[in-house]
Every structure is written in structure tokens, then in C-alpha cells.
Amino acid sequence: MKLFRPVLWALVTALVADTYSLSPPQQTCVIPALKDDRDDAPAIRQAFSKCGNNGKVAFKKNTKYSIQTVLQLHNLKNVQVDMFGTLEYSTDVRYWILHGSYYYFQNISIAMEFSGEDITIDGYGSGTIDGQGQVWHDLALGVGGLYGRPIPFCLRNVKNAVAKNFEILQSGKWNFLMVEFQNILVDNITLSSTSDDFQANPGNLGNTDGFDTINSNNITIQNIWADVGDDCVSFKPGSTNIHVKNLTCYNSAGIAIGSLGQYEGVRDVVENITAEDVSLYGSRNGAYIKTYAGKRFYWPPQGGGNGYVRNVVFKNFHIENITASPVLIQQCTHWAGYNVPACADTPPTGFFSNISWYNFTGYMNEKVGTKAVSWTCSPLATCEGFSFKDINIKSATGANGTYSCTNVDGYDVTCEKTK
Incomplete structure (x- = not known):
């Protein structure tokens, strides 16, 4: 039987949804924001350290969080992430080039990564990740492989997850990366990576892929709107048993x-x-x-x-x-x-x-x-x-x-x- 047949995929999606249902959180951590452009990453790390196992972590609505240092949110288990607010990355090019979370394939650098099992990340239609990518577009000038360009959102070494109802703006490189992954539902995500001089220099947006999968299995990506400068979805090495449906993509490859x-x-x-x-x-x-x-x-x-x-x-x-x-x-x-x-x-x-x-x-x-x-x-x-x-x-x-x-x-x- 071919695993990609639509009827079977509908069944798989239903089973996946049941599998990803989390038990009620034992504790909740609401992340404070400093609101004066100081780094909110330490508070985010602390919240996940306390509530990242059998808990809930909440970003507050109508609140901007300044992300100035790498977020490696590892060893999570049975966690609900309510991403109501906006996570805005700094434009400190030197920092991100020197400190991004490295992965060998094409020398990619990751700014924020989640790892563990049974993770749900829900933006409820208001959650936003802003990569402030224009500084990277201007620096790269179309050189897609320029080292250090940060990927703003990554699910890495994860088993069982749902990511839904949020948007990623102005990524410095690829937008949404899934690597070494097993079982994920990605639903209702908006991506927008544009450049100020796109009409005059469309090559300026090289390597701003929408979704990338590497060494990952059993993924459903659905109900997507994207305006990106490179592949809307790219199935890279090790991508198996993946179903993509209902995508609208502008200015992609x-x-x-x-x-x-x-x-x-x-x-x-x-x-x-x-x-x-x-x-x-x-x-x-x-x-x-x-x-x-x-x-x-x-x-x-x-x-x-x-x-x-x-x-x-x-x-x-x-x-x-x-x-x-x-x-x-x-x-x-x-x-x-x-x-x-x-x-x-x-x-x-x-x-x-x-x-x-x-x-x-x-x-x-x-x-x-x-x-x-x-x-x-x-x-x-x-x-x-x-x-x-x-x-x-x-x-x-x-x-x-x-x-x-x-x-x-x-x-x-x-x-x-x-x-």
C-alpha cells in the first residue's frame, strides 16, 4: 500500500491529533517581558526550565519579547506553549554569526530550537516571530549560503508535536525547520519574508525557504499562506512520509x-x-x-x-x-x-x-x-x-x-x- 494515499493520510492525521493531545498541565509559567529592549531570553529559558515538563509556558498577548541570545529549549516533555505575544530577534549580526545553534547540513545556524517529546505550540492567531531579516538580506546580497544567517524557528530532535496558528515574519534565512523529527502536525501558519528592494534585486532573498524538513518522518503540513523568496516547502535528505496540502505561496521557488x-x-x-x-x-x-x-x-x-x-x-x-x-x-x-x-x-x-x-x-x-x-x-x-x-x-x-x-x-x- 502506498503511504501517501489521501484516505490513509486522513486516517494518519486523525490518529496524530489524538496522539498529540496533552494531559492537563501541572503548573503554568507566564513569561514576563522587560519592555525596555533588554534581553528577554533569560526569562524564557527560566520558564521552560520550570514548566517544560508536564506544564504550560505562556507568552503574554499584546507583549513584545526581545530575543537577543540563542534559545535552546531542550529536554521538554508534555508541554503546552501558548505563544500569544511577539518574539522579536535582535539585529546584532556579529552575535548571531558567532553563537547560533549549529547544524552540519549546509552550515545552518538556528536562533530558537525546541527539542523533546509531546510538545504543542499554539499562537492562537496572534503569536508572531519577527526575525528582522532585512539586515541579513542586505548583508547576504543574494548569497544564500552566507554562514550565520539565523533560522528563527526549529523543531529539532522532537517526537510528537503540534505547531499551529502563528506567523513568522522577516526570517534571516529559512523560516520553519524540522530536523531529526518524528510525528508532527503543522497547521495554519503564515510566513512572510520580503526585502525592501525585492523588485530591483529579487536575488536578495536567496535561501529564505518557507518549510524545510531534514532527517524527519511522518509530517503533515496544511493550511499555509506564505510569501517567501525561495522554496515554499523543501523536502531535504531523510524526509519520509510527508503530506502537504492547502498551501498558497507567493514569490517562491x-x-x-x-x-x-x-x-x-x-x-x-x-x-x-x-x-x-x-x-x-x-x-x-x-x-x-x-x-x-x-x-x-x-x-x-x-x-x-x-x-x-x-x-x-x-x-x-x-x-x-x-x-x-x-x-x-x-x-x-x-x-x-x-x-x-x-x-x-x-x-x-x-x-x-x-x-x-x-x-x-x-x-x-x-x-x-x-x-x-x-x-x-x-x-x-x-x-x-x-x-x-x-x-x-x-x-x-x-x-x-x-x-x-x-x-x-x-x-x-x-x-x-x-x-
Whole structure:
């Protein structure tokens, strides 16, 4: 049985909701705020230390909390977090570069992370996390991999959690990260990462992903509104059994699997993924897969890994003003400017099977042409079991979209089936 079937996912979601129901808290800690731009992080740490096990921690409504130091809220168990207020990060670039909570993958730095089990974080429609990201957008100038850019919200090494009903504004990098995770429901989240000069310099928002999953299993992400400068959702290595539904995304790079194969000798796995009922406006891509070249070169690591992607369904997408391909697989990704080996000269980067794109509607930007489907696989990898149906994406002039397939088993260069 395929784990991503909608009926089964409905059952899984219901069971997850029951699993995440917490017992009544034994004690409650209401976090005070200093209100004079002094650091409120010590009071937050103290509240979680006291009430983070079988308790409740509450941020007060209509209250701003100044976050000037890293929050590592670990060893939590059976805790309810009522996030009524606003958590505002400082713009002390030097501090965050030196002190962020480090994770090896792409050298990411985390400003606030929760870990433990049986955690519910509820913003009740008023909770806000403000990353004050403009200072990072100006500093990075489109360099997505700039070290130290802080991720404002992370669930790390967690078992069983719910995160719902809050918003994240102006993240310095990725918005919402789930890493080394088991069982989570993410519901009714708003994300907005914009830049003052986005129209003049849209690349200024590089790497402000909406949701990222790494080495995590059994996740439901639903009822999302996002305006971000990069992937709306990105399923990175180790992402399994994930269901995404009812998303509206503006100015993003689309729904992505990857990047994969970045680290030499590392096996990356992504499987049992469904993304459905997605609307993309002003996106670069629609639903796509990206892997690095199969040979390591330069630094930071840019290839040499392997692995597989299998059992993926993208369906019911509506796309407007897209600037690249709505249906895309792109192997041998690389960072521009380096001496990159030709895709055909690199070892296999992976195995891709049972991947489907269904019911895509909308239109492309006038600058992008007519390519609705673009599958480019390495000649040394395996791409099989691919399918698409009802891809009704038009060019800006109303012309039908065109199809291009390279090294995809069962298809010729125009994506006509050969067997």
C-alpha cells in the first residue's frame, strides 16, 4: 500500500491529533517581558526550565519579547506553549554569526530550537516571530549560503508535536525547520519574508525557504499562506512520509525535493511524499526535484553523494506567472562560477522512481517561453516510473506548454511515451 494515499493520510492525521493531545498541565509559567529592549531570553529559558515538563509556558498577548541570545529549549516533555505575544530577534549580526545553534547540513545556524517529546505550540492567531531579516538580506546580497544567517524557528530532535496558528515574519534565512523529527502536525501558519528592494534585486532573498524538513518522518503540513523568496516547502535528505496540502505561496521557488547528493559518500533518501492543493503566484518553479552533480568539486561540498527519491505525488497545482518550469527535474545542480564537470561525466547521483505530476493549471511568465514539462536526468542515473497527466499550463500568450525529456525511461525527447 502506498503511504501517501489521501484516505490513509486522513486516517494518519486523525490518529496524530489524538496522539498529540496533552494531559492537563501541572503548573503554568507566564513569561514576563522587560519592555525596555533588554534581553528577554533569560526569562524564557527560566520558564521552560520550570514548566517544560508536564506544564504550560505562556507568552503574554499584546507583549513584545526581545530575543537577543540563542534559545535552546531542550529536554521538554508534555508541554503546552501558548505563544500569544511577539518574539522579536535582535539585529546584532556579529552575535548571531558567532553563537547560533549549529547544524552540519549546509552550515545552518538556528536562533530558537525546541527539542523533546509531546510538545504543542499554539499562537492562537496572534503569536508572531519577527526575525528582522532585512539586515541579513542586505548583508547576504543574494548569497544564500552566507554562514550565520539565523533560522528563527526549529523543531529539532522532537517526537510528537503540534505547531499551529502563528506567523513568522522577516526570517534571516529559512523560516520553519524540522530536523531529526518524528510525528508532527503543522497547521495554519503564515510566513512572510520580503526585502525592501525585492523588485530591483529579487536575488536578495536567496535561501529564505518557507518549510524545510531534514532527517524527519511522518509530517503533515496544511493550511499555509506564505510569501517567501525561495522554496515554499523543501523536502531535504531523510524526509519520509510527508503530506502537504492547502498551501498558497507567493514569490517562491516552488515545492522542492532537494537539494540532494551534496555530500560525498552520503546516501540521501526522500520517499512517500504528497503535495496537493497548492497555489503558486510569481514562483520560479512549480514542483521540482534538484540534485547536485555526482562528483565532488570545490568547497563547500557540491556533489559526490547518492541515494534515491521514490513514491512522490504532486497534484492539484494552480500556477500563475511562473518564471521557469512548472514540472521539473534537474540533476547536476551546481553553484555558478566554478569549474563544474559535465553531467554526463559524473558518477550516478541516484535512483528516481514512481514520481507523478497531476492536474496542473495556470500560465507562465512572458519571459519564460512555453516549456511546461522539463525532465533532465543524468545519463548515469535512473529515472523510471515517471508520469504526468492534465498539465494544462499555458504560455503568457495562451499557447499550449511544450515538453522536454532527457534520459527518462519510457519517454522520448518530447515526452511522448515509448513503451
